[in-house]
Amino acid sequence: MSVRVKLTLSYAGFLMLAGALLMAAVWVFLLAYVPEQAMLNNAEDKDKLGGVFPVRSALLDVFAPRAAAVLAFLLVFGLVGGWILAGRMLAPLTRITDATRMATSGSLSHRIQLPGRGDEFRELADAFDTMLERLEAHVAEQQRFAANASHELRTPLATTQALLDVARSDPHRDIDELVERLRIVNTRAIDLTEALLVLSRADKQAFTREPVDLSLLMEEAAETLLPLAEKRGVTIDTSGDIATASGSPALLLQMTTNLVHNAIVHNLPELGSVWVRTGVRSGSAVLTVENSGEKLSPLLVSTLTEPFQRGTERIHNDHAGVGLGLAIVQRIIHVHDGSLTLTPRADGGLRIAVQLPAPAPHSAK
Numbered sequence: 001m002s003v004r005v006k007l008t009l010s011y012a013g014f015l016m017l018a019g020a021l022l023m024a025a026v027w028v029f030l031l032a033y034v035p036e037q038a039m040l041n042n043a044e045d046k047d048k049l050g051g052v053f054p055v056r057s058a059l060l061d062v063f064a065p066r067a068a069a070v071l072a073f074l075l076v077f078g079l080v081g082g083w084i085l086a087g088r089m090l091a092p093l094t095r096i097t098d099a100t101r102m103a104t105s106g107s108l109s110h111r112i113q114l115p116g117r118g119d120e121f122r123e124l125a126d127a128f129d130t131m132l133e134r135l136e137a138h139v140a141e142q143q144r145f146a147a148n149a150s151h152e153l154r155t156p157l158a159t160t161q162a163l164l165d166v167a168r169s170d171p172h173r174d175i176d177e178l179v180e181r182l183r184i185v186n187t188r189a190i191d192l193t194e195a196l197l198v199l200s201r202a203d204k205q206a207f208t209r210e211p212v213d214l215s216l217l218m219e220e221a222a223e224t225l226l227p228l229a230e231k232r233g234v235t236i237d238t239s240g241d242i243a244t245a246s247g248s249p250a251l252l253l254q255m256t257t258n259l260v261h262n263a264i265v266h267n268l269p270e271l272g273s274v275w276v277r278t279g280v281r282s283g284s285a286v287l288t289v290e291n292s293g294e295k296l297s298p299l300l301v302s303t304l305t306e307p308f309q310r311g312t313e314r315i316h317n318d319h320a321g322v323g324l325g326l327a328i329v330q331r332i333i334h335v336h337d338g339s340l341t342l343t344p345r346a347d348g349g350l351r352i353a354v355q356l357p358a359p360a361p362h363s364a365k
Helices: 003-033 043-049 055-104 120-169 175-201 214-224 226-231 249-265 325-335
Strands: 037-039 052-054 210-213 234-240 244-247 272-281 284-291 339-344 350-357
Touching: 003 055, 055 120, 120 175, 210 214, 210 249, 214 226, 214 234, 214 249, 214 272, 214 284, 226 234, 226 249, 234 249, 244 249, 244 284, 244 350, 249 272, 249 284, 249 325, 249 350, 325 339, 325 350
Parallel strands: 234 272
Antiparallel strands: 037 052, 210 244, 272 284, 284 350, 339 350
């Protein structure tokens, strides 16, 4: 049976039970105040009934059919009224079910938008609308990411194919030059694949949280990337206090390295600078990375965390990255319940501030 039929039968059954109890109460009341027999004063009635009239028996003959008629009316009224009331009560659930079916078929843009007061059905519909909104945004982001990733992966593969075609058509081509170019293209494809794996595996359930000092990660990342900075004529200035965050040391090192790497690559052609600072603010660990460079508009800065965005132009060299640096940073910060703020510097370049929650007092001991 459907829920509506069950509710209808429940309403009708309850109404019948209430009517039966009411009739029983009336009958008990009548029995308490009505004698079983009554003496007749009329001579003619005395001769017919023997002088005694059975009051309760006569009352039962009159009360029983009328009580049955009332109960029958209550049954019909309960079924009809229960069916109507159940339909009105379940109408919001029907709208939610229809929206669920539409979402199952792939339409995530539909919203229930249930009117009325804030009852349980309204709360359920609002929660479902919120879920649909987030799911739609997530699917759109995944589709955009898949399209961009396919485009980026196609580039090195097409380049490799072109190099091989040229080499096959020109047997006198320098093999060493061909091998070196293929190595560069293959390295870029490997870096892109590894970045995609890091981005997909960054999940809140995939690591154990422990206290991590961001100042140590800052020093390690700066030391690792110092040869690249010297090659590009960029100076790295690191300073700050101990800033302990709660999270994965490997993921937070990846985040710090990506930030410093981006600051070095997207800098002035020569005599560029990178400033890395750590500290504590409002009980949270803060990492700040600033770099000199071209002036950036706020609109452009707001898109830099999107996958495959590389500032003002695409850069083609051994250290250009794959356009996933800040996307990976944002994902790592998100799974650590932190915040990321990007601000263009007035003198050119970018300022990136990362704020991460500090470990709980019991875990910091």
